[in-house]
Structure formats: structure tokens, C-alpha cells
Amino acid sequence: MTHIASIIRHKEYRKEETLLSEGSKANTLVIINEGSAKAFKLTPDGREQILYVFSEGDFFGERNLFGRQISTYSVEALEPVRTCSFTKESFYDLLHSYPEIAIKIIEELEKRISHLECTLQSMGVRSVDERVSTLILDFAEKYGTSVPDGTLIHLPLSREGMANYLGVARETVSRKLGQLENEGIIRSHGNKSILLLDRNMLESSAGKSVDL
Amino acid sequence: MTHIASIIRHKEYRKEETLLSEGSKANTLVIINEGSAKAFKLTPDGREQILYVFSEGDFFGERNLFGRQISTYSVEALEPVRTCSFTKESFYDLLHSYPEIAIKIIEELEKRISHLECTLQSMGVRSVDERVSTLILDFAEKYGTSVPDGTLIHLPLSREGMANYLGVARETVSRKLGQLENEGIIRSHGNKSILLLDRNMLESSAGKSVDL
DNA sequence: CGCGAGCTTGAACATTATCAAGGCAAGTGG
DNA sequence: CCACTTGCCTTGATAATGTTCAAGCTCGCG
Known part of the structure; x- marks a missing residue:
């Protein structure tokens, strides 16, 4: 050593x-x-x-x-x-x-x-919604800390970074996150962190195209 | 041994x-x-x-x-x-x-x-046209034989197979191949082989989104 | 020669990219 | 400490692209 x-x-x-x-x-x-x-x-x-x-x-x-x-x-x-x-x-x-x-x-x-x-x-086969959800779950795993109302995730990537990771446009990431926020699954905390409120919902929307 | x-x-x-x-x-x-x-x-x-x-x-x-x-x-x-x-x-x-x-x-x-x-x-970043073109070039490399008017490619995958490789719908592959055929770049030879007529054109359409 | 799987083609629809305008927030300099 | 500025993000409208559904066709096989 x-x-x-x-x-x-x-x-x-x-x-x-x-x-x-x-x-x-x-x-x-x-x-x-x-x-x-x-x-x-x-x-x-x-x-x-x-x-x-x-x-x-x-x-x-x-x-x-x-x-x-x-x-x-x-x-x-x-x-x-x-x-x-x-x-x-x-x-x-x-x-x-x-x-x-x-x-x-x-x-x-x-x-x-x-x-x-x-x-x-x-x-190749999953919808953008699923991929965004999966990405947040992955980040929650690696960069999340437990807090009273859920998991606080410190994002390593900007919106543009996430877009370049997922292979979509910046704007699309914004919209998908906005959508998840409207559904009460996450809450944006500035641009650098996200509070994950409902992990189960996120997992189901990561697994199988949703539904609305 | x-x-x-x-x-x-x-x-x-x-x-x-x-x-x-x-x-x-x-x-x-x-x-x-x-x-x-x-x-x-x-x-x-x-x-x-x-x-x-x-x-x-x-x-x-x-x-x-x-x-x-x-x-x-x-x-x-x-x-x-x-x-x-x-x-x-x-x-x-x-x-x-x-x-x-x-x-x-x-x-x-x-x-x-x-x-x-x-x-x-x-x-992530390339258009479907580019990816189809790249795939044909890859196949030409691996499964192609030189013939008088170009390269004859024995396709290992069906249209559906190519679609599942590229992550697009079957129909899309058909359409893109049809397009390349109209442009005189390839010629379909049944469903199992393709004659590559103009490798240069195919390379340019694989490299940079075309244009029209 | 006829049948069927796989392919092509068309039209309607869905999704996402792109373009454009405006907003929020963090940092800067007065 | 505040106004300013800059970078990033959001939101909207529109256009491009691909999917899906539905026929019909063709090739290759029995």
C-alpha cells in the first residue's frame, strides 16, 4: 500500500x-x-x-x-x-x-x-417520459439524501446536461420536469436540486409509459 | 493447443x-x-x-x-x-x-x-437518416462483397431486425431505404440483400444530416 | 401455382425539435 | 444595498419527424 x-x-x-x-x-x-x-x-x-x-x-x-x-x-x-x-x-x-x-x-x-x-x-425503446423518470431515480440513488418529505436530490447536471445525457432537447427536459411537478411527484428547488416527493409514482412512470 | x-x-x-x-x-x-x-x-x-x-x-x-x-x-x-x-x-x-x-x-x-x-x-444525437446510412455502411464492411457495379451486401437482419437495432419502427426503415433507392444510392435485391451503388453519397449522408 | 410472412405505402396522429420571447436568480459593480 | 446584467431556465407556437394503424403487395417457399 x-x-x-x-x-x-x-x-x-x-x-x-x-x-x-x-x-x-x-x-x-x-x-x-x-x-x-x-x-x-x-x-x-x-x-x-x-x-x-x-x-x-x-x-x-x-x-x-x-x-x-x-x-x-x-x-x-x-x-x-x-x-x-x-x-x-x-x-x-x-x-x-x-x-x-x-x-x-x-x-x-x-x-x-x-x-x-x-x-x-x-x-432505443423507451419513451422520453420514462427516461426522464429513470434519470431522476438514478440521481436519487447516487446524489439523494433523505429529508422529512421525501428525497432531496442535488443534481450534478444542468437541464442542458440532462438533455445531452438523454439525447433530447433542453426544452423537452424542462417540460417533462414541469409535468412531473404538476403531478405532485417532484418539486423543483432552484435549478440545482429537486425534491422527490412520491418515489412510487416516479418508479411506475419510469417503468411503463404513462397513461395520464 | x-x-x-x-x-x-x-x-x-x-x-x-x-x-x-x-x-x-x-x-x-x-x-x-x-x-x-x-x-x-x-x-x-x-x-x-x-x-x-x-x-x-x-x-x-x-x-x-x-x-x-x-x-x-x-x-x-x-x-x-x-x-x-x-x-x-x-x-x-x-x-x-x-x-x-x-x-x-x-x-x-x-x-x-x-x-x-x-x-x-x-x-442520442444523430438523425435516423444518418443512422440508417451508417448501418448500411457497417454491413457493407462486414457482409459486403465487391461486384462490378458496387458492393453487394447480404443483410444479416430483416427490416424489422434493422428497426430493432436502430430503435425505430419497421415502417421507418422501409421508408428510409426506399428514399436511398430513389436517390440511386442503393438498389434493393429482394429483402435479403442490397446493392450499394454509390458509397460516397452514402458516406456523406451518414456523416451529416441531409440537406435536400 | 398459390399461400403467407414480411415488406411497402398511405394517411392520420403523436411526439419532439426548433424558434422565439420572456422570467428568475445569482453575481457584479456602483 | 440596490439596480443591472448575464446565464440558464421556462413557456408558447409552429414545424419537422416518426409512430401507428390499415391496406395492399411481393418474394420465396411449399
Whole structure:
């Protein structure tokens, strides 16, 4: 463990700083210690598709440790972020000393594949209403805290961010959230947090197209 | 290599036979030797999202060799298929004898992640026209043969299959293909193959929403 | 040769994107 | 501390796009 500590590099980033650029050469594994960041791809015409929202404990760049060395997406801080990172070489050292790490990496890759497959299914067959509801539930899981009237969710993404994650227009996210608020399922608390009042309703509207 | 040969199981499947069921316990790695198969997820209401089209040399089930043992998707033969497979135990034996296989697996997982990320981006930000065009180009790559007037593509998927892969309605695929045919870019040859006449036009319509 | 599955086509409908205008809120500078 | 400004969000109207439903057609198979 002291061995590990000696080869770690710590870094800090401010909000909106870039941790990694799509297309750049990269050969480090980066672990997020604090804060959150979005991983995204840009089309030539500037449309952004968010692939992941990383927060404490998540890592990225593992793809650059093996074959491919060109990053396939960009990562940008959504709030102040602290990271630690291994270079490719130090990671290989580590791998020799602790070969079971390879299995851990494989397991994490599998989790990520699973997540991507589910997201892909959502984009393909589920309605926008369902996807918005699912997103809020996911955020409640990761970023929610229990309060007397429900779950208070600190949103890592702006409306535009959520739109770019779901693959819809900003305005559509606004409208869908407004709709959920009218139905008494959530309550907006400024632009950065949402109070989830009725989790059951949200789950049912995430599961099966609603109905009205 | 004789060691490997001794632990392989060969199997054959007819068209539409199921190689693996979503939700079932699975602990084998399956390699496709001949034929092609689709991997897909079903929603409760029966809508199908195709995740991959596997053909010679592709494999699946690797996810079941590590942590999770429940398959997250189904695999069904699109035509007669021959496979060979390893059980989890024999695979672990193999892994001990040839540890570099772990790296190979990681690299393949990375490729698949890359593919999923690109597909996700397509579903999120690209128009249906672009996605249809891209799909034909992909098929041309994998299943096309050069002929005097262009590339003859033997389609592994029906119109409905393509629709379920792209996440749109059957009818939409028909219409988009009809459109490409009117523009003289492709020519339908029955329902199972397409002649690609103008690859450049198809590439430009895959890259940037057209225009008219 | 005839039948049926899968494909095409059309028309009406639903949903979402786009464009445009206005509002709220946080931060800035007087 | 207040007015101002700027960025983001909401809301409305309209247009584009895709879905759904309903015929009819075609290809390939028995």
C-alpha cells in the first residue's frame, strides 16, 4: 500500500476544467476522489452526448492502459474535482505485484458494459417520459439524501446536461420536469436540486409509459 | 493447443434457435465459428432492442465468467450457427496456463465498450437518416462483397431486425431505404440483400444530416 | 401455382425539435 | 444595498419527424 501511495499523482480541477480531451493521447488511469465530472462525445456540429457522470470512486482512462491510446471521449469537471492518477508504467508495475487487479478491472469494465447496454435499450425503446423518470431515480440513488418529505436530490447536471445525457432537447427536459411537478411527484428547488416527493409514482412512470 | 482442443464443446443451432436467454444462469464463453446471431434485450411489453450482431470470430458470455452469472441479454441465431464453448472451470484452467488471455479479454471488452459508446452517441444525437446510412455502411464492411457495379451486401437482419437495432419502427426503415433507392444510392435485391451503388453519397449522408 | 410472412405505402396522429420571447436568480459593480 | 446584467431556465407556437394503424403487395417457399 505504501508502494501504491508512492506512485500516485494528485491533481485538482476547477468547475468546467477539462480532465481529458477526446482524441488526445492518454496513458493514465484517473480516479475521482471528490467532486463529479461528465464524460462526453462531441459531433462535428457541436452536439454533445454525455456518456457517463463520474463521481467519488469512479475512474476512467483504463482503456488507455491497454491497446488504444487515443481517448474516445472528453471528461470535464461539473464542480471542483480532486483526482489521483497512475501512469501506464506504474500501473503495469502494480499489475505485476498484484495480478488480481486485472480481474477487478475486468469486473469494472463489465459493469460499465452492462450500464451501456441498459442505456442503449432505454434510448432505443423507451419513451422520453420514462427516461426522464429513470434519470431522476438514478440521481436519487447516487446524489439523494433523505429529508422529512421525501428525497432531496442535488443534481450534478444542468437541464442542458440532462438533455445531452438523454439525447433530447433542453426544452423537452424542462417540460417533462414541469409535468412531473404538476403531478405532485417532484418539486423543483432552484435549478440545482429537486425534491422527490412520491418515489412510487416516479418508479411506475419510469417503468411503463404513462397513461395520464 | 491440444489442451485447448480437449476442453472445447461444439454445438450447432438452427435459424431462430436460442443460444442464450436473458435472465438465465450462464457460465460458458461461446465463440461463433459459422453463421450469425443477434444479441438483444426485451422490454416487458415485448419490444426488442438489438445490441449486437455477432458473426464468425465473435464471442459472448465472457461476462458470465467473472462476477455476474445471470445473462443480461438473449442471443438468437439469425441463420444456422456453429459454435464452440468453454465452461467457466475450463476457462479458468486455461487462464492459469495462459495468463495473457486476460489481457486479450480486456482488449475485447474495451472494443465492445467503444462500440457501445459510439452507438449510444448515434442514438442520442444523430438523425435516423444518418443512422440508417451508417448501418448500411457497417454491413457493407462486414457482409459486403465487391461486384462490378458496387458492393453487394447480404443483410444479416430483416427490416424489422434493422428497426430493432436502430430503435425505430419497421415502417421507418422501409421508408428510409426506399428514399436511398430513389436517390440511386442503393438498389434493393429482394429483402435479403442490397446493392450499394454509390458509397460516397452514402458516406456523406451518414456523416451529416441531409440537406435536400 | 398459390399461400403467407414480411415488406411497402398511405394517411392520420403523436411526439419532439426548433424558434422565439420572456422570467428568475445569482453575481457584479456602483 | 440596490439596480443591472448575464446565464440558464421556462413557456408558447409552429414545424419537422416518426409512430401507428390499415391496406395492399411481393418474394420465396411449399
